[in-house]
Every structure is written in C-alpha cells, then in structure tokens.
Amino acid sequence: MSEQTQTAAQRGRPKDPVKRQAILDAARDLFLSHGFAATSVDAVASAAGVSKLTVYSHFSDKGTLFSAAIASRCEMMMPLPIFALEEGESVEQVLERIGDAFMGMVESEDSVRLLRLLCALASQESEMAQLFFDAGPQRILGEIEQLLRRANQLQMLKVDNPAVAAEDFIGLLLGCHHMQVLIGCRQMSTQEERRERVQKAVRTFMCAHH
Numbered sequence: 001m002s003e004q005t006q007t008a009a010q011r012g013r014p015k016d017p018v019k020r021q022a023i024l025d026a027a028r029d030l031f032l033s034h035g036f037a038a039t040s041v042d043a044v045a046s047a048a049g050v051s052k053l054t055v056y057s058h059f060s061d062k063g064t065l066f067s068a069a070i071a072s073r074c075e076m077m078m079p080l081p082i083f084a085l086e087e088g089e090s091v092e093q094v095l096e097r098i099g100d101a102f103m104g105m106v107e108s109e110d111s112v113r114l115l116r117l118l119c120a121l122a123s124q125e126s127e128m129a130q131l132f133f134d135a136g137p138q139r140i141l142g143e144i145e146q147l148l149r150r151a152n153q154l155q156m157l158k159v160d161n162p163a164v165a166a167e168d169f170i171g172l173l174l175g176c177h178h179m180q181v182l183i184g185c186r187q188m189s190t191q192e193e194r195r196e197r198v199q200k201a202v203r204t205f206m207c208a209h210h
Helices: 003-011 017-034 041-048 052-058 062-077 091-106 109-120 126-135 137-153 162-174 177-183 191-208
Strands: none
Touching: 017 041, 017 052, 017 062, 017 109, 041 052, 041 062, 062 091, 062 126, 062 137, 091 109, 091 137, 091 162, 091 191, 109 126, 109 177, 126 137, 137 162, 162 177, 162 191
16 A cells, blocks of 8 residues: 555554644644654654654644644634633623733743744744644634624624734733733743733724724
C-alpha cells in the first residue's frame, strides 16, 4: 500500500481526540520555539508521540495544523459561551467577561512569546502571521462584532459599525501597555491591574455607544 493510500485510509477512520490534542500541544510548542518554516510535520509527529500519517489524518497540511493550534488555544482561554448575551445580562457584564479573558490570554507567557516571534520573523514568515491573525484575533473580533449586533437588535446599544467598534474595544483593552510588555520595557500586569483596565475600557466603550 502506498503512503498516499495509507493516508487516505487513515483519514477515513474515527479521529482520536486525545491524539489530536497531543498533536496540537506539540505543534504549538514547536511553532513557538522555531517558527512556521522551521517546524516540520515530522517534528510535530515525533514530539506528539504519533506517526506522520496520524498528523495528516487530523490536519491536511502544516498551515491547517498551525491555524488549528492557534484556534485551540483561543477556544480554551476564550470559549464561545463567554461572548453570548444571555437573558438578564447587561452588555457591560458580557464585555467585562470578554475583556478579562482576553487580557488573561494576550498577557500569558505563550502569547507574548508568539507575538515576539511573529514580529521577529515578519519579513520572512508572512504566511505564519496571516494564519495567526485569521485563527486568533480575527475570530475574537468576529465574535465581539456579533455580540454588538445582538445588542443593537435588543436596543441595548447604538453601534453604527459593529466591526469597527469591535476593533475599538480591543484597542481600549490593550492601550500602550501591551506594546510596552512586548518590547520588554514593562512587566505584565497583575490580575488586579488587568481588572481595572478592563473596567475602564468597558466604561469608555459604553459611554461612546449609548
């Protein structure tokens, strides 16, 4: 049986979620350490303790694997339910919940390392940067945009352009502080400092859209 035939057969089998997570964890660590171009599927398979064919049975190519590793990390730290505006909740409550999770994620050691790596390799690995943005930040912006559209429908906010407003909210959360953290001239915030920044960002955002 050829490798192509073996791969096709393996792709038809039920996927093992434990192996899938092991592959994603290994991929994230290797991409963080070596970048996109220097990380091979063979290396990911070895680190995950699976075969190369098993990796390809879950992910069709390296780009898909990288995107899935980023999306998995975002979904773990910012699961979709946190974006939902439930009955009895205020928009402020949901935005604070999103803000707390977002700041906890972007100021984690893994996120800071990845962003520094992306900046360092910006001229060499534009594909990695685009895959990262689409799988991570763009997903979050899209979910916030949908929340704002829902708030508009319920007449809880007046947001003329939800897509732009979603970007504005992220900008309020990050401010200059995050840039200072990335370039190494400021320490990451304490949980209390992040909480205060989130509350201030939400107040400012709500004042602009009431």
